[in-house]
Amino acid sequence: MRYFQLYVCFFSARLKAMMEYRVDFLIGALSILFIQTTSILFVKIVFDHIHTLQGWTFHEVLFIYGIAATGRAIHQFFFENLWVLGSAYIRTGNFDRILLRPIPPLFHLIADRIQPDGIGQLIIGVIVLGIAIPELSMPWGGLETLILALLILSSGLIFIAVNLFFATFSFWMVDSFPIMSTTYQLSSFTNYPLTIYNKGLRFVLTWIIPYGFTSFYPAAVFVDQGGYHTVGYLTPAVAILCCMIAYFFWKRGLRSFASTGH
Amino acid sequence: MIEVRGLSKHYRIAKRKQGLLGAIQGLFIRKYTSKKAVDDISFTIASGEVVGYIGSNGAGKSTTIKMLSGILTPTSGDVLVNGIVPYRERQKNAKKIGAVFGQRTQLMWDLAPRESYDLLKHIYQIPEAIYQKNLHEMTEKLQLHSLLDIPVRQLSLGQKMRCEFVAAFLHDPAVVYLDEPTIGLDVAAKSRIRSFIKQMNEEKGTTIILTTHDMQDIEELCRRIIIIDNGQILYDGDLHAVKNSFLHEHVISFELDEEKEEILIPGELEGLVTYIPEEGNSNKLTLSFHPETISAAQVIAAVLHHYRVRDVSIAEPKIESIVQEIYERGA
Ligand SMILES: Nc1ncnc2c1ncn2[C@@H]1O[C@H](COP(=O)(O)OP(=O)(O)O)[C@@H](O)[C@H]1O
Numbered sequence: 001m002r003y004f005q006l007y008v009c010f011f012s013a014r015l016k017a018m019m020e021y022r023v024d025f026l027i028g029a030l031s032i033l034f035i036q037t038t039s040i041l042f043v044k045i046v047f048d049h050i051h052t053l054q055g056w057t058f059h060e061v062l063f064i065y066g067i068a069a070t071g072r073a074i075h076q077f078f079f080e081n082l083w084v085l086g087s088a089y090i091r092t093g094n095f096d097r098i099l100l101r102p103i104p105p106l107f108h109l110i111a112d113r114i115q116p117d118g119i120g121q122l123i124i125g126v127i128v129l130g131i132a133i134p135e136l137s138m139p140w141g142g143l144e145t146l147i148l149a150l151l152i153l154s155s156g157l158i159f160i161a162v163n164l165f166f167a168t169f170s171f172w173m174v175d176s177f178p179i180m181s182t183t184y185q186l187s188s189f190t191n192y193p194l195t196i197y198n199k200g201l202r203f204v205l206t207w208i209i210p211y212g213f214t215s216f217y218p219a220a221v222f223v224d225q226g227g228y229h230t231v232g233y234l235t236p237a238v239a240i241l242c243c244m245i246a247y248f249f250w251k252r253g254l255r256s257f258a259s260t261g262h
Numbered sequence: 263m264i265e266v267r268g269l270s271k272h273y274r275i276a277k278r279k280q281g282l283l284g285a286i287q288g289l290f291i292r293k294y295t296s297k298k299a300v301d302d303i304s305f306t307i308a309s310g311e312v313v314g315y316i317g318s319n320g321a322g323k324s325t326t327i328k329m330l331s332g333i334l335t336p337t338s339g340d341v342l343v344n345g346i347v348p349y350r351e352r353q354k355n356a357k358k359i360g361a362v363f364g365q366r367t368q369l370m371w372d373l374a375p376r377e378s379y380d381l382l383k384h385i386y387q388i389p390e391a392i393y394q395k396n397l398h399e400m401t402e403k404l405q406l407h408s409l410l411d412i413p414v415r416q417l418s419l420g421q422k423m424r425c426e427f428v429a430a431f432l433h434d435p436a437v438v439y440l441d442e443p444t445i446g447l448d449v450a451a452k453s454r455i456r457s458f459i460k461q462m463n464e465e466k467g468t469t470i471i472l473t474t475h476d477m478q479d480i481e482e483l484c485r486r487i488i489i490i491d492n493g494q495i496l497y498d499g500d501l502h503a504v505k506n507s508f509l510h511e512h513v514i515s516f517e518l519d520e521e522k523e524e525i526l527i528p529g530e531l532e533g534l535v536t537y538i539p540e541e542g543n544s545n546k547l548t549l550s551f552h553p554e555t556i557s558a559a560q561v562i563a564a565v566l567h568h569y570r571v572r573d574v575s576i577a578e579p580k581i582e583s584i585v586q587e588i589y590e591r592g593a
C-alpha cells in the first residue's frame with residue numbers, strides 16, 4: 001500500500017515533468033498509433049490475398065495481435081525505464097543515488113519514468129481486440145473477458161520479466177541495451193500464429209524466450225487451431241516463473257554491482 | 263557512531279589484451295589485476311563530529327564513502343554506522359544518512375526543487391510538520407526562497423548545489439557524507455554552503471564527513487582530518503597540529519619558458535624545498551617550503567638563476583603537497 005502511494009507520487013511528478021514537453025508527449029503517442037496502424041494494415045493486405053493463414057482467419061490473427069499489443073502496453077507504460085538502466089544509471093553513476101534511497105532499487109528505477117507511448121499502444125490493442133472478438137466463432141461473455149484480462153496481464157508480466165532479465169546484464173557490462181533490443185525484436189514474431197514458423201523458432205519462442213506466451217498461447221485458449229488449448233492455460237504460471245527467475249537474477253546483479261562498482 | 267575496522271576494498275580490473283585476438287580471448291579467459299583502492303583502514307567517528315577526509319585524486323576517498331553509505335560491499339573489514347552494517351541493511355541505513363556527491367544531482371532535472379523535496383518527503387516518510395519546518399528553515403539558511411519554483415535545469419551550478427544540500431538534510435539524517443560538494447563553485451556559493459554545513463552540525467548535531475580539495479573548506483569546518491593516500495591512512499588527528507606544520511607552508515609555481523624532459527631542483531635548494539609534481543605540465547615547477555627554512559626571495563632567485571621563467575605564481579598549499587610532506591617526514 002505504501003508503495004502504491006509512493007508510486008502515485010512519483011507518477012504525478014513525472015507527469016508534471018512531461019507536461020513541460022507537451023509536444024513530445026503528443027508526438028510520442030501519435031507515432032505509436034501510426035506505426036501500429038501500418039502494421040495492422042499489413043496484416044489486412046496479406047489477408048486480402050489469402051483467406052486463411054495455415055487455418056487461421058484474419059480476425060483470429062488480429063486477436064493474437066491484439067493480445068500482444070495490450071500486453072506490450074503494460075510493459076511499455078510501467079517498465080520502460082529498464083531500457084536505460086545501463087546508459088542513464090550505471091554509466092553515469094546515477095545508480096549510486098538509487099542505492100542511497102530507503103526504498104527497493106527496482107521500485108525506484110521503474111517509478112522514475114512513465115512512457116506515454118504505452119497509452120497509444122494500449123488504445124491500439126484494445127481497439128484491435130474489440131474488432132477481432134465479435135468475429136471469433138465463439139460465444140463471448142463476462143467470464144471470457146475476465147480470463148482474457150488475466151492472460152493479458154500475464155503477457156505483460158512476461159514482457160517485463162524478459163526485459164528485466166536482459167537489462168540486469170548491465171550490472172556486469174555497464175550497458176546491455178544491444179542484448180535487450182535484439183531479444184525484444186524476437187517478440188514481433190509473436191504477433192502471428194506460432195504454427196507458421198519452423199520448429200527451431202517455435203522452440204526458442206516457447207522454451208528459451210517464452211514470448212509465445214505473450215500472445216499465441218493465450219489466444220489458443222479461445223481459438224484453438226492446433227491443440228494448444230491446454231498449454232494456453234499455463235500462461236499465468238509461465239509468467240510467474242519468468243518473473244521469479246528475472247527477479248532472482250536482478251538480485252544477483254545488484255550484489256555483483258555492490259562488489260565491483262561501475 | 264561510525265566505526266571502521268580493518269576496512270579494505272580491492273577492485274578487480276579485467277586485463278585486456280591488445281587487438282582483435284585479445285578481445286576475443288577476453289571473452290573466454292579473463293585475467294584480473296587487483297587494485298587496492300582502500301587498504302586496511304580503521305577509524306572511529308563520534309556523533310556530531312565534522313571530519314575532513316582528504317587525499318589526492320585516486321587516494322580512495324570516494325570508495326570509502328561508498329562503503330560507509332552501503333553502496334559498495336567491502337572486500338574485508340568491518341563498518342558500523344549507527345549500529346548498522348550499511349551494505350547488509352542498505353535501506354535501513356539509507357533512512358538515517360544523507361549525501362551530496364559534487365556534480366551529481368538528486369533533484370529532478372525538469373521540475374522545480376519543491377517538487378523533488380515533496381517526493382523526498384514521501385520516500386523518507388518525513389512527517390508533514392517536520393517537513394514544513396525543515397524546508398522553511400533550510401531554504402532560509404541557504405536563501406533559496408526565490409529558487410524553489412524554478413525548474414532545476416534553469417538554475418546555475420551554485421544555485422543547484424544549494425538546492426542539493428536541502429535535499430540531503432531534509433529528513434534529519436544522523437550522518438551526512440559530502441564528497442567534493444564545493445567543486446566548481448564560486449566563492450559566494452562556497453561560503454554560503456560552508457555556513458550551512460556548520461549550522462546543521464551545531465543545531466542538529468549532524469555528523470559530517472567531508473572530502474574536498476579546498477583547504478578553506480577544511481579550515482573553516484573541520485577540527486579533525488583524516489588523510490588517506492594510496493588507500494592507507496597517513497594521518498588522523500587534530501587539524502591544528504597539521505596546520506601549524508604544513509598549512510603555513512608556502513608554495514610557489516614557476517612556469518618555465520621551455521618544456522623540459524626532466525625538471526631538476528636547483529642544487530642550492532636541495533633539502534630545503536619539496537618538489538610537487540604537476541599532472542600533464544612539463545614546463546611547470548612547483549615548490550613548497552617553510553618560510554623559516556628559506557625565504558621566498560631566495561627560492562625565486564635560485565630558480566631564476568637556473569631556468570628561464572615566464573611566470574611566477576604563489577599558490578595556496580595543496581592537499582598534494584601536504585600528503586607529500588607527511589610522506590617524507592614519515593620516511
Ligand atoms: N569501480 C571501480 N573499478 C575499478 N577501479 C576503481 C573503481 N572505482 C575506483 N577505482 C580506482 O580506485 C582508486 C580509488 O578511487 P576513488 O575512491 O574514487 O578515489 P578518490 O575519490 O580519492 O579520488 C583509484 O585508483 C580508482 O581508479
Ligand SMILES: [Mg+2]
Nearest residue numbers: 323324325441
Ligand atoms: Mg572521489
